Amino acid sequence: MALLEVNNLTTHIAISRGSVQAVDGVSFHLEAGETLGLVGESGCGKSMTGLSLMRLLPPGGQLVGGTSIKLDGRELVDLAEPDMRKIRGNEIAMVFQDPMSSLDPTKTIGYQVAEPVMLHRGVSKAEAMERAAEVLGLVGLPKPKERLGDYPHQLSGGLRQRVMIAMALACEPKVLIADEPTTALDVTIQAQILTLLNDLKDRLGMAMILITHDMGVVAGHADRINVMYAGRIVESTKTDELFSDMRHPYTQGLLASIPRLAQDNTQKLFTVPGLPPDLASPPTGCRFAARCSYATDECRTEDPKLAGPKEHTFACFHPVDGPLDLTASTIATERTAPAVKEKRPLLEVTDLVKEFPVGGNMFGRNKAVVHAVSGVSLSLGYGETFGLVGESGCGKTTLGRMIVGLEKPNSGLVTLDGTQVGSLRGKALRRHRRDLQMMFQDPHASLDPRMRVGSILREPLQIQGIGTTQEQLSLVTELLGEVGLPKSALERFPHEFSGGQRQRLGLARALTLHPKVIVADEPVSALDVSIRAQVLNLMKRLQGSHDLSYVVISHDLAVVKYLADRIGVMYLGKMVEVGSGEDIYQRAAHPYTAGLLEAIPVPEPEVEREKRGGGIKGELPSPVAPPSGCRFRTRCPLAQERCAEEEPAMRLFGDGHVAACHFPLQTPVSDTPVAVSTPAGEAV
Amino acid sequence: MAGYLIRRLTTAILVVFGIILVTFLMLHIIAPSPAITVLGPKAQPAAIKAWNHANGFDKPWWDQFATYLGHLFQGNLGYSYHLNQSVTALLTEKAPLSGFLTVASLALSILVALPLGIYQGVKRNSFGDIAATSLAMIFYSMPTFLVALVLVQVFALSLKWVNPNVPQDQTLSGALAGWPDLIMPIVALTITAVASYSRYQRSAALDVLAQDYIKVARAKGLSERLVYSRHLVRNASLPMITLIGLSLPLLIAGNLLVEYTFNINGLGLLFVNALQGYDYNVLMAYTLITAVLTVVGNLIADICLTLSDPRIKLV
Numbered sequence: 001m002a003l004l005e006v007n008n009l010t011t012h013i014a015i016s017r018g019s020v021q022a023v024d025g026v027s028f029h030l031e032a033g034e035t036l037g038l039v040g041e042s043g044c045g046k047s048m049t050g051l052s053l054m055r056l057l058p059p060g061g062q063l064v065g066g067t068s069i070k071l072d073g074r075e076l077v078d079l080a081e082p083d084m085r086k087i088r089g090n091e092i093a094m095v096f097q098d099p100m101s102s103l104d105p106t107k108t109i110g111y112q113v114a115e116p117v118m119l120h121r122g123v124s125k126a127e128a129m130e131r132a133a134e135v136l137g138l139v140g141l142p143k144p145k146e147r148l149g150d151y152p153h154q155l156s157g158g159l160r161q162r163v164m165i166a167m168a169l170a171c172e173p174k175v176l177i178a179d180e181p182t183t184a185l186d187v188t189i190q191a192q193i194l195t196l197l198n199d200l201k202d203r204l205g206m207a208m209i210l211i212t213h214d215m216g217v218v219a220g221h222a223d224r225i226n227v228m229y230a231g232r233i234v235e236s237t238k239t240d241e242l243f244s245d246m247r248h249p250y251t252q253g254l255l256a257s258i259p260r261l262a263q264d265n266t267q268k269l270f271t272v273p274g275l276p277p278d279l280a281s282p283p284t285g286c287r288f289a290a291r292c293s294y295a296t297d298e299c300r301t302e303d304p305k306l307a308g309p310k311e312h313t314f315a316c317f318h319p320v321d322g323p324l325d326l327t328a329s330t331i332a333t334e335r336t337a338p339a340v341k342e343k344r345p346l347l348e349v350t351d352l353v354k355e356f357p358v359g360g361n362m363f364g365r366n367k368a369v370v371h372a373v374s375g376v377s378l379s380l381g382y383g384e385t386f387g388l389v390g391e392s393g394c395g396k397t398t399l400g401r402m403i404v405g406l407e408k409p410n411s412g413l414v415t416l417d418g419t420q421v422g423s424l425r426g427k428a429l430r431r432h433r434r435d436l437q438m439m440f441q442d443p444h445a446s447l448d449p450r451m452r453v454g455s456i457l458r459e460p461l462q463i464q465g466i467g468t469t470q471e472q473l474s475l476v477t478e479l480l481g482e483v484g485l486p487k488s489a490l491e492r493f494p495h496e497f498s499g500g501q502r503q504r505l506g507l508a509r510a511l512t513l514h515p516k517v518i519v520a521d522e523p524v525s526a527l528d529v530s531i532r533a534q535v536l537n538l539m540k541r542l543q544g545s546h547d548l549s550y551v552v553i554s555h556d557l558a559v560v561k562y563l564a565d566r567i568g569v570m571y572l573g574k575m576v577e578v579g580s581g582e583d584i585y586q587r588a589a590h591p592y593t594a595g596l597l598e599a600i601p602v603p604e605p606e607v608e609r610e611k612r613g614g615g616i617k618g619e620l621p622s623p624v625a626p627p628s629g630c631r632f633r634t635r636c637p638l639a640q641e642r643c644a645e646e647e648p649a650m651r652l653f654g655d656g657h658v659a660a661c662h663f664p665l666q667t668p669v670s671d672t673p674v675a676v677s678t679p680a681g682e683a684v
Numbered sequence: 685m686a687g688y689l690i691r692r693l694t695t696a697i698l699v700v701f702g703i704i705l706v707t708f709l710m711l712h713i714i715a716p717s718p719a720i721t722v723l724g725p726k727a728q729p730a731a732i733k734a735w736n737h738a739n740g741f742d743k744p745w746w747d748q749f750a751t752y753l754g755h756l757f758q759g760n761l762g763y764s765y766h767l768n769q770s771v772t773a774l775l776t777e778k779a780p781l782s783g784f785l786t787v788a789s790l791a792l793s794i795l796v797a798l799p800l801g802i803y804q805g806v807k808r809n810s811f812g813d814i815a816a817t818s819l820a821m822i823f824y825s826m827p828t829f830l831v832a833l834v835l836v837q838v839f840a841l842s843l844k845w846v847n848p849n850v851p852q853d854q855t856l857s858g859a860l861a862g863w864p865d866l867i868m869p870i871v872a873l874t875i876t877a878v879a880s881y882s883r884y885q886r887s888a889a890l891d892v893l894a895q896d897y898i899k900v901a902r903a904k905g906l907s908e909r910l911v912y913s914r915h916l917v918r919n920a921s922l923p924m925i926t927l928i929g930l931s932l933p934l935l936i937a938g939n940l941l942v943e944y945t946f947n948i949n950g951l952g953l954l955f956v957n958a959l960q961g962y963d964y965n966v967l968m969a970y971t972l973i974t975a976v977l978t979v980v981g982n983l984i985a986d987i988c989l990t991l992s993d994p995r996i997k998l999v
Contacts, residue, residue: 056902082907089904096903102896104915105995106922115914116904151994167904 002029003207004175007068011052014060020279022048024231035208037222041528045231046211050177055084090120093168097180099160103152109163110148120171135166156619158189179211186391191599191615216601220608227251230277230287237312239605247319250288256324257533259562261585268537272530275498294318346549347380352412354398370623372398374573385550387564389557393620394570396553400519404436437510441522443502447494454490460512479508500531519551569593572631579657589659589666592632638663649673688998696979703975708749715962717741718765762965771969780856782950789873797878801885823879832872832945850946869946889920922993929985933977
């Protein structure tokens with residue numbers, strides 16, 4: 001008998017216009033000590049499955065008859081609420097996604113960890129606090145006894161997630177449900193937390209359900225994987241087999257559409273066309289049929305059941321045989337970037353510095369300064385794409401905002417096509433803004449919800465006074481076609497579009513003024529994997545047809561490597577390494593770049609399992625008081641005394657490949673310091 | 685904390701000074717001298733001029749303002765030419781009763797509105813919630829004096845439970861001797877305040893209920909009652925502190941209408957009469973009280989917030 005047996009789990013959520021079939025007939029089992037991965041895109045029902053197991057459904061949600069959840073042979077569905085409460089936090093515990101909002105801001109972390117212990121073990125507060133200190137030590141909180149009285153806001157995101165895990169583990173549950181436990185964290189912290197979860201699972205002999213959208217995360221940490229689509233499990237098997245020998249076309253498409261670090265970036269990304277179905281009125285037959293290239297009439301009328309050998313089940317009439325051959329001629333290879341027209345750089349950024357004052361009072365005393373960007377230089381050639389990567393707080397977004405002129409630098413120059421942007425005022429500045437446009441991260445927040453798409457797209461033209469209404473309309477309609485949206489979109493409001501479509505609108509808006517440079521800040525990080533590939537392909541295609549240069553900002557090195565010709569790696573306001581995608585990926589010279597590469601979870605089980613325990617230790621230091629010398633030294637495995645005393649200069653490691661490190665992983669070409677600002681293909 | 689208080693008090697003094705200056709100027713433009721009030725409408729221009737000279741009203745405004753400020757520092761708020769009494773004496777006489785009405789109704793409305801709002805948030809869209817929201821909307825959109833008139837009609841005139849005329853005793857203890865008659869004015873003030881606070885409290889509760897830490901608390905196995913008492917109430921009350929602190933002077937304004945309706949001889953009535961008679965030392969005093977209450981209410985709210993929200997530190 002398995003520890004947890006779930007049969008025919010079906011959850012419906014009543015909404016005003018009917019009922020959403022969020023989870024539909026999900027069955028699986030879980031053994032002690034096992035990790036089950038639950039993967040799928042947003043809205044596929046993976047989180048709802050987790051909440052259903054805890055019987056913590058949102059208002060209007062209910063488990064439908066026929067559902068059976070057995071823990072150690074005990075049926076949970078029939079339990080009265082008070083008995084179910086004895087299970088929650090005691091036998092099944094849950095870790096949620098966002099460590100920032102998951103802790104009560106007005107209670108100490110000690111109390112919050114001790115709370116379930118008092119509740120379920122009936123011990124005194126003092127005893128529970130002792131247990132809390134013990135568990136907090138277990139999850140790696142330094143000096144746990146002294147920090148019991150800390151409040152959540154005093155901890156970093158990574159430490160808060162450790163507190164969350166401690167809270168879940170305080171009563172030694174049999175099953176731990178981790179719902180996107182690392183999605184809100186930086187990659188280096190993500191690697192630490194995933195390793196921690198894995199170790200604790202082994203030490204405590206728990207079973208774990210790891211819910212995530214990230215195939216890389218499950219690749220290294222799950223024993224078995226259930227792939228979910230539109231409320232159902234479509235494929236279920238051992239991790240290795242799923243990656244090497246998947247049978248469901250959705251699994252195949254999902255894996256094929258993830259940009260890989262090792263990918264040839266002249267090749268188009270594989271895409272799964274369309275959108276997942278609306279679960280308030282799901283289609284008959286296979287729910288993936290509308291997006292599946294193998295679908296036949298049978299798929300559209302008959303419902304495929306989860307079948308196949310016990311070790312590898314899948315729900316498909318026309319199963320595929322292993323991963324897509326991505327080098328096959330089915331995927332067009334095209335060189336999309338326009339030919340480099342001129343040798344001189346289009347955009348030059350020299351020694352940009354931005355500092356934000358924090359605190360202080362009205363008399364200007366006690367003022368502290370956040371060193372957001374501390375002297376960064378880069379250059380961008382005609383038709384080139386420059387990628388900026390780094391963890392949150394490294395200054396990449398501030399740098400992007402300074403480039404387009406949304407933020408004024410404290411010092412340093414931005415030169416576009418020979419014009420110094422900082423010297424422009426009034427009309428000239430407004431005229432100049434046409435050349436530099438921005439594409440934002442959040443497709444929901446960056447479009448005015450009360451404006452129709454037509455007005456949103458025409459607004460830049462109206463502000464710049466370009467063309468008559470007729471001309472503006474025809475230009476906007478043409479752009480809509482280019483980003484793959486129908487003309488009817490003009491009359492609609494942003495909320496009528498999906499996230500991917502809204503990001504297309506964001507790109508169209510950036511394009512209306514025929515800019516020379518588009519700064520794209522995390523253009524795809526809010527999108528699901530299958531949609532992400534569509535937008536990335538679109539960005540590449542439009543770069544060719546519009547003679548664009550991009551500055552792409554992302555925390556995701558794979559996305560940046562796919563789009564960019566050259567990549568700059570930032571750490572705490574400094575550029576630490578610049579090079580081509582291959583330089584960064586194959587020949588990283590800076591230990592931070594290497595650590596970042598190590599920490600990124602890749603969708604390859606063998607690679608991921610090798611990585612246990614590696615990566616960058618610790619957390620990002622405060623940008624208010626950055627470390628002396630090399631800013632990375634506090635987390636660097638190679639740091640020596642010299643790193644604290646002397647700031648490393650940029651040295652050349654190859655054609656266009658520079659890094660700032662005293663003890664680099666590669667041998668530099670020469671020891672003379674160099675400037676960073678050179679476009680691709682040119683020796684420094 | 686001490687440094688913060690010193691800085692806040694400095695700002696507060698500047699703000700109050702600014703308000704006094706502006707009010708003083710406005711009143712001067714409207715009515716440069718109370719001579720007519722004192723001498724009667726048929727007074728000869730020469731008499732008025734003589735009176736103005738004798739009482740310093742022919743001096744330039746800044747001179748008069750300096751004199752006023754000087755008196756203010758000695759605790760002298762001027763003289764009411766209308767009532768032939770010093771303003772300070774008037775205030776000492778009338779403030780206790782008005783203050784009692786304000787404090788009593790404020791305490792009562794917090795005691796009612798906070799639990800009510802939390803209940804509405806928890807039982808969102810239930811019959812009780814909808815009923816409470818509808819009533820709150822009705823009372824919120826109704827002027828306080830109308831609420832007061834309805835109360836008088838129902839409880840005093842129809843049911844005859846209480847006396848429509850409140851005790852006219854000037855002292856607080858004297859007024860309290862006839863306390864049943866004070867119930868209606870307090871209730872009238874409370875109803876309006878509850879209508880406004882409970883709506884804010886409801887939406888604050890809904891905000892907190894949508895937070896992940898409520899979900900986490902449930903996932904720990906806490907019962908709903910414990911989830912609410914431990915994780916909802918404190919977090920949902922935080923935004924109310926600022927709101928209540930800021931509405932302290934509004935209660936005085938509410939007092940004005942209620943005192944007028946119930947014929948309570950308090951600060952409100954004093955102010956209404958002063959307005960009608962250009963009794964401008966009284967008007968100045970009233971503005972001063974409101975300004976000080978605004979500043980003090982803000983300060984109290986900030987301090988309370990620091991004490992109850994660990995994220996906020998006053999530096």
